[in-house]
Amino acid sequence: MRSTWCLLLFIFSQAYAHQTSVTSSQTPIRWNASVIPIQIINNSTSLLTSESLIEQSINEWNTASSLGIMEVSSSRNQIKFSQDFSIYGSAVVGVTEVNYGTNGVINTASILLNEQNYNFTSTMGIASGNNVYLKDVVTHELGHFIGLNHSEVLNASMFYSTFPGQSDLAADDKAGIRSKYDSGYGTISGSIKGGDHVGVFGAHVQAISRNTGEAVGAITNEDGRFTITGLDLNDTYYLYNSPLKNLSALPSYLANVQTDFCPGSYLGSFFTVCGRENDGLPQGINLTSSAPKVDVGEITISCSLRTQDDYTFEKIQPSFQAVEILNYSFEPRHEKAFVGFFRANELSTLAYTPADKLIVDLRSVSSPGSKSVSIQLISQALGNMVEYNVIVKQNGSVVYNSNKVLTSYNIYQLDLGTELALSTNAANNFFEIEIKAKKLTETLALYSIPDATNFGSKQHLPYLLMMSLKSGTGLIIDSGSSLSDNSSCLDAPFTFPVEKAKFNTDEDSKTAAAAASVAGCGTIEPPQGPGPGSFFLLTTLGFLFSYMAISLSKKGKNFLS
Numbered sequence: 090m091r092s093t094w095c096l097l098l099f100i101f102s103q104a105y106a107h108q109t110s111v112t113s114s115q116t117p118i119r120w121n122a123s124v125i126p127i128q129i130i131n132n133s134t135s136l137l138t139s140e141s142l143i144e145q146s147i148n149e150w151n152t153a154s155s156l157g158i159m160e161v162s163s164s165r166n167q168i169k170f171s172q173d174f175s176i177y178g179s180a181v182v183g184v185t186e187v188n189y190g191t192n193g194v195i196n197t198a199s200i201l202l203n204e205q206n207y208n209f210t211s212t213m214g215i216a217s218g219n220n221v222y223l224k225d226v227v228t229h230e231l232g233h234f235i236g237l238n239h240s241e242v243l244n245a246s247m248f249y250s251t252f253p254g255q256s257d258l259a260a261d262d263k264a265g266i267r268s269k270y271d272s273g274y275g276t277i278s279g280s281i282k283g284g285d286h287v288g289v290f291g292a293h294v295q296a297i298s299r300n301t302g303e304a305v306g307a308i309t310n311e312d313g314r315f316t317i318t319g320l321d322l323n324d325t326y327y328l329y330n331s332p333l334k335n336l337s338a339l340p341s342y343l344a345n346v347q348t349d350f351c352p353g354s355y356l357g358s359f360f361t362v363c364g365r366e367n368d369g370l371p372q373g374i375n376l377t378s379s380a381p382k383v384d385v386g387e388i389t390i391s392c393s394l395r396t397q398d399d400y401t402f403e404k405i406q407p408s409f410q411a412v413e414i415l416n417y418s419f420e421p422r423h424e425k426a427f428v429g430f431f432r433a434n435e436l437s438t439l440a441y442t443p444a445d446k447l448i449v450d451l452r453s454v455s456s457p458g459s460k461s462v463s464i465q466l467i468s469q470a471l472g473n474m475v476e477y478n479v480i481v482k483q484n485g486s487v488v489y490n491s492n493k494v495l496t497s498y499n500i501y502q503l504d505l506g507t508e509l510a511l512s513t514n515a516a517n518n519f520f521e522i523e524i525k526a527k528k529l530t531e532t533l534a535l536y537s538i539p540d541a542t543n544f545g546s547k548q549h550l551p552y553l554l555m556m557s558l559k560s561g562t563g564l565i566i567d568s569g570s571s572l573s574d575n576s577s578c579l580d581a582p583f584t585f586p587v588e589k590a591k592f593n594t595d596e597d598s599k600t601a602a603a604a605a606s607v608a609g610c611g612t613i614e615p616p617q618g619p620g621p622g623s624f625f626l627l628t629t630l631g632f633l634f635s636y637m638a639i640s641l642s643k644k645g646k647n648f649l650s
Contacts, residue, residue: 209223457518463555
């Protein structure tokens, strides 16, 4: 019987971070060795430097965890170019074939690169026509090679759509491999729920690091449970939950996901304490070596944007009077986060908006000469198609004015931040922050938000401002700070239970196969494989030639499936 395997096989018993691949019996797929041999067959007809780029991609993963991928002269695990890709079709750029047993242990895995239809280059940046940067493709496929699935974290190499900078691993990718092959990292778990304590199936939960500003993600199961693993310790994380954006790129068990739980729209929101006085102030979750695992309890989905009352009032005034968001005299804390926003109807591509004006008063911080303050604006993980300008004044003098430039990888970085030394004269540690915004042009969106059509937020436009005090040894963690869940203030009154989809019947299989063919996935006969119960997992990196993707491909978009 001919079967289609395009990430349609995976069913989760719990919601793993980074979308780890599992067998049909819910066993995680992984190698059962610390060093995995791979043979690089340098048979490219167009790129003589291919082996060097492949080795760089391997090194990306090797430096992320204790698992090692080692190049050898001969192995059943191979990566090579193919000049005849007819078995998979011209829409597929690369294929990762993984042979594993019913216990989830990988026996062999190989990556094939489609040189019949595509020209692999050593040029970084957005793919153009049939020219694709080789390291973007190989780094993504090596993630499948080690047992990872696709992610909806926007800067993750395992994101399903190609984008500039995909060749470098993000925090989500690193957490994914660590959760499979390492210990000693942190874990945040909890439940996303709506009205009447009903779990929300298929919510996307991201933990945003206070230290780096990067996000690590997970997807909730039928009970609303999520677990985010592989997190760095001695850091604080802020949780953001939102609806999934593109189910066609994720395992088929998510096909039943619903989002019509609100009178209006189910929006993304940060995990805050119940009560209007706490709106717009996300709770920091501390992970330390003495407390590496935290269960946060129940977190509500949101039907409206929650922001601090006095800030919201100023947003509707003719002129914005500065709002104090941290005063160390009244809140002797070393970390705080604040949520601001800009309305879509006030944004233009031509000029910045009037500024949000915020005050951070650190004049009472003890021993200021040995400390600094980090100020970070985070929006890229939220998909905001917004460019920001941040100006920081210290005691009236400008000490930071953000300068936006494309990186060497052609990434237009929307997140902004600076670290400023506190003055030895405590009276000078009074900071004013001005934040302006303007709409991204279509061109800049291509360099900022992967698959901006599906993932670019155009209406719900919050930003996260993180303020952190540091000493010479790094972040000062307010360890032991208490958390309060949302069990007494659950939003979304129309939330109802949802079960994961199942593809068990012949008719379901035909439907799944049809969906897979649209996504540019291949069909393959399950091999006999070594040992009873073995079967083939096929993951592919390919162009999506559906009617929608054709229009996107004109803008340089390539899709991974």
